[in-house]
Every structure is written in C-alpha cells, then in structure tokens.
Amino acid sequence: MTLDSFIGNADAVKALKGMVSTGCIPHAMMLYENDGCGAIALVQAFLSTLFADEHKVGGLIHPDVHYVYPVASGSKVSEKTDNLRSELFLPYWRDLVRENPYALEQEVSSAFGIEGKQTVINNAQAREILETVFLSSVEGGYKAVVVYLPEKMNAAAANKLLKAVEEPPEKTLFLMVTHAPEKVIQTISSRCQMIRVLPNSREEIAAVLESVFGKSHEVALRVASFAGGSVGQALSGMGxxxxxxxxxxxxxxxxxxxxxxxxxxxxxxxxxxxxxxxxxxxxxxxxxxxxxxxxxxxxxxxxxxxxxxxxxxxxxxxxxxxxxxxxxxxxxxxxxxxxxxxxxxxxxxxxxxxxxxxxxxxxx
The missing domain is CATH 1.20.272.10 (Zinc Finger, Delta Prime; domain 3)
Known part of the structure; x- marks a missing residue:
C-alpha cells in the first residue's frame, strides 16, 4: 500500500504526499487516531512511498525501518522487565501488521501474549532506539523509527530519547502513533508535528474492507455502519x-x-x-x-x-x-x-x- 492507494483521510494523505515530493519532511511526526482508524496503515503507506519500496516496507522487512511498541513479559516472551525490548516481539508484530495494519490495541496485546498486562516502553527500548538511529542507513537514504503508543513511554525512556527526537542524525525520522496525545510526555510531544488521523466515513470503511480484506460489498456496508469510524472495530466486530x-x-x-x-x-x-x-x-x-x-x-x-x-x-x-x-x-x-x-x-x-x-x- 502506498499513499496513492490509501483510502480515507484525504487531507493527511495530501500533506504527506507534499512532504515526499518536496523533501521537506519533519524529523518527528505524531499521528493521533482513535483506535483502529488506520494510523499504522498510513505510516506504512507513507514509508512505502518515501522509500519507493512497497514490498520491503509492507512486509516489515526494510532494514532502515524500525518499530517500537509497549511490551510486558507474557506467555510468548518471558524476560526480566529491565531486559524487555521490542525486538523480542518483532515476529508477532510483523505477522499481525502484515495481516491487519488496522489492528486494535487489544489485538496487539493478544498477539504478544500479554493480555491484561501493564505494558510500557522502557529504558531498554530507548537504548535500542539510540543504537539504531546513530548507525548509518543500510540503503543510503532515510532511516525511520515507528513508535506505537508513545503515551506508554516511561519518564526514564523519554529523557533518554529526548535529544535524539529533538536533533536526530541527518535523514532520520521519528513517526509516532498515539491514541491519547494528552498522555504523551510533553517534552516528546512538543517536538513533533501533529497529524490528526480522522475516523473514517461508512463508505471509506466499506471500501477498505472490500479492497484490502476482500469482504463482500453487502457485508462491508453493514459492518461499516456500526464501526464508529474505525476499520479495526469493523474487523473486530466481524471476527x-x-x-x-x-x-x-x-x-x-x-x-x-x-x-x-x-x-x-x-x-x-x-x-x-x-x-x-x-x-x-x-x-x-x-x-x-x-x-x-x-x-x-x-x-x-x-x-x-x-x-x-x-x-x-x-x-x-x-x-x-x-x-x-x-x-x-x-x-x-x-x-x-x-x-x-x-x-x-x-x-x-x-x-x-x-x-x-x-x-x-x-x-x-
């Protein structure tokens, strides 16, 4: 999926296309969505367009795109809290987002085997990010760090990342997806360009369900009516x-x-x-x-x-x-x-x- 094929949020798509075409891309952006409205899908479409490589970005295998998300010790990864890192959960993240880039927060927890656990982006993950951003890009272009739910970043991790988010190395991008921007530590959010990912219309949800997930037109329209603007909620309701x-x-x-x-x-x-x-x-x-x-x-x-x-x-x-x-x-x-x-x-x-x-x- 690229920005040209993305359905919904026309204003946000237009803004992101303009950034790619002009090369004027903020080094840190924060996309604010209601759960399941497509911010991760939009980030993937933006990066596919920017890197001109839909296969690698869409498959979550691009060497210059790195993902960070809140984690906890659970049934699939059992580790001491201080050693928990996003990298340990990458196979589960990759499988989930490939199948459904509109996944709900609770579906991410389920995929990680940490249902009911208190999740966090901790100091170990902040170190992992810093080790990544100060390395040279593998393919010689941009590097991107995608942070899912930065509102769950603890103060120690935020303080460690602050300098990198404020003044990252050349051609390094931070793309954050939040469901609660008011809970993101202010020193991080104030350094980001905010982009609102709006709830989708009934017609837009139906179009996504048909074109991306192969649902019939009648089923897609019916489910879209009760999804509250969220493709993720529509899919969850069906399953x-x-x-x-x-x-x-x-x-x-x-x-x-x-x-x-x-x-x-x-x-x-x-x-x-x-x-x-x-x-x-x-x-x-x-x-x-x-x-x-x-x-x-x-x-x-x-x-x-x-x-x-x-x-x-x-x-x-x-x-x-x-x-x-x-x-x-x-x-x-x-x-x-x-x-x-x-x-x-x-x-x-x-x-x-x-x-x-x-x-x-x-x-x-």
Whole structure:
C-alpha cells in the first residue's frame, strides 16, 4: 500500500504526499487516531512511498525501518522487565501488521501474549532506539523509527530519547502513533508535528474492507455502519461475534436496570464489568457502551438517520431514547471515559465499576 492507494483521510494523505515530493519532511511526526482508524496503515503507506519500496516496507522487512511498541513479559516472551525490548516481539508484530495494519490495541496485546498486562516502553527500548538511529542507513537514504503508543513511554525512556527526537542524525525520522496525545510526555510531544488521523466515513470503511480484506460489498456496508469510524472495530466486530453479543447483553442489562430504577441490578452490572477477564475487554466494553449512548443521543436530537441503525436496533434505541433524559447520554459517556482512564491507572476494578454504574444510575 502506498499513499496513492490509501483510502480515507484525504487531507493527511495530501500533506504527506507534499512532504515526499518536496523533501521537506519533519524529523518527528505524531499521528493521533482513535483506535483502529488506520494510523499504522498510513505510516506504512507513507514509508512505502518515501522509500519507493512497497514490498520491503509492507512486509516489515526494510532494514532502515524500525518499530517500537509497549511490551510486558507474557506467555510468548518471558524476560526480566529491565531486559524487555521490542525486538523480542518483532515476529508477532510483523505477522499481525502484515495481516491487519488496522489492528486494535487489544489485538496487539493478544498477539504478544500479554493480555491484561501493564505494558510500557522502557529504558531498554530507548537504548535500542539510540543504537539504531546513530548507525548509518543500510540503503543510503532515510532511516525511520515507528513508535506505537508513545503515551506508554516511561519518564526514564523519554529523557533518554529526548535529544535524539529533538536533533536526530541527518535523514532520520521519528513517526509516532498515539491514541491519547494528552498522555504523551510533553517534552516528546512538543517536538513533533501533529497529524490528526480522522475516523473514517461508512463508505471509506466499506471500501477498505472490500479492497484490502476482500469482504463482500453487502457485508462491508453493514459492518461499516456500526464501526464508529474505525476499520479495526469493523474487523473486530466481524471476527468476534460472541464477544460482541456479550457486550450487547451487558449493555442491555445495564440500561434495563437504569430505566427501571433498580439500583441493586445496576450494581450487579458493575460487578459483571469488573469480572471481565482483562483490562482490554473492560475498556472495549466502555467504548462499545459509549457508541451505544451516542446512538441514543442522536435519536434524542432528531438525527436518527446519522446513527445508521437497522430496523430492530432503531426500535430498541428509540425506546431507550424516550425513557432517558436528554442530558443522560453526555453524562454517562463522561462516566465511561473516566472509567477507561482509571483502568489505565490500575485502580481497583471492583471499586471503579461500582462507582461508575452508580454515577450512571444517578445521572439517569
């Protein structure tokens, strides 16, 4: 995939094409996306165009392109924390991104065998980057370091990298992909050119599903309607129907309990959320519930067509929209966003979700 064949985010693609054609490329760029919206795919397309070698970049085998991502000791790589490096996980990263450059954060953790673990870009990885960037390029052109989720870089690693990001060797690029730019250490983010990778339209998601992943037009359009602008979410929804059904059932229980004013049942829903098997699944549920609440909000505002609902879904969400206050979706989404933040901070899950569902109940 090159920039010429990339689907979606036309403004970002135009800007990156201009950089390649003029040679005026910032030495550090940070692409901000919602999970699964295609920032890694866009980085790969940019590098394929810049290096004029789609085969090597697309296959993640170009000797002058290096990848860094947060890791932890797990079932596939067992190592002391101080020795953990991205290089140890490279075969799993390579297989995942080749197959699906729109992969979700939780799918990366699953591919690495570190589901539910607290991941980090540590000092050992910072040393690995510095050893890489100060070597001569193998093919005589640019060198690139792709950093996935720099918000998970600890302070020691950031301080070690600061000088290299600020004043890298000639023809060395840092390309960072973040889901939470506000959490990236400020001394790093302030040295980067920010590029927003926007959520995709329904038509763009369908086109990616058809052209890149070979899905039928009818299936692609149907799934795209419920993906929240994320190709990764669309693919996840197609491949994980059992988990998606469990999320729908839990959200339905929560809404039934809220609308019937049954506080005990609401608290039981909080217990069910706390009992989910990993932090990634807890965050995935919060994001799913937020998307459901967005649909309720659109119906309450008379914008139901924008929610792209099937007939059955329209009846269900319309019923909820009539029972809930118009302020409820906005306030409840705020509770869910706060829960995601606290999950990342490793707050006790039983307390976290009990408080969250309590806030949702009293805001209804």
């Amino acid at each position: 994980e129907s059992e988990e998606a059904e469990a999320q729908k059932a839990l959200f339905g229980r929560l809404m039934d309990s809220v609308t019937s004013r049954d506080l005990y049942a609401v608290m039981e829903c909080g217990d069910a959320m706390a009992a989910l098997s990993s932090r990634e699944k807890q965050k995935a549920f919060c994001k799913f519930a937020g998307e459901c609440l967005r649909k309720i909000f659109l119906i309450q505002q008379g914008l139901g067509d924008m929610a792209a609902l099937s007939a059955d879904e329209s009846a269900y969400y319309s019923s909820l929209a009539g029972k809930l206050k118009k302020s409820f979706p906005r306030l409840a989404i705020g509770c869910l966003d706060r829960a995601v933040m606290l999950i990342d901070r490793n707050v006790n899950q039983k307390i976290l979700f009990s408080e969250m569902v309590g806030r949702i109940y009293y805001n209804s």
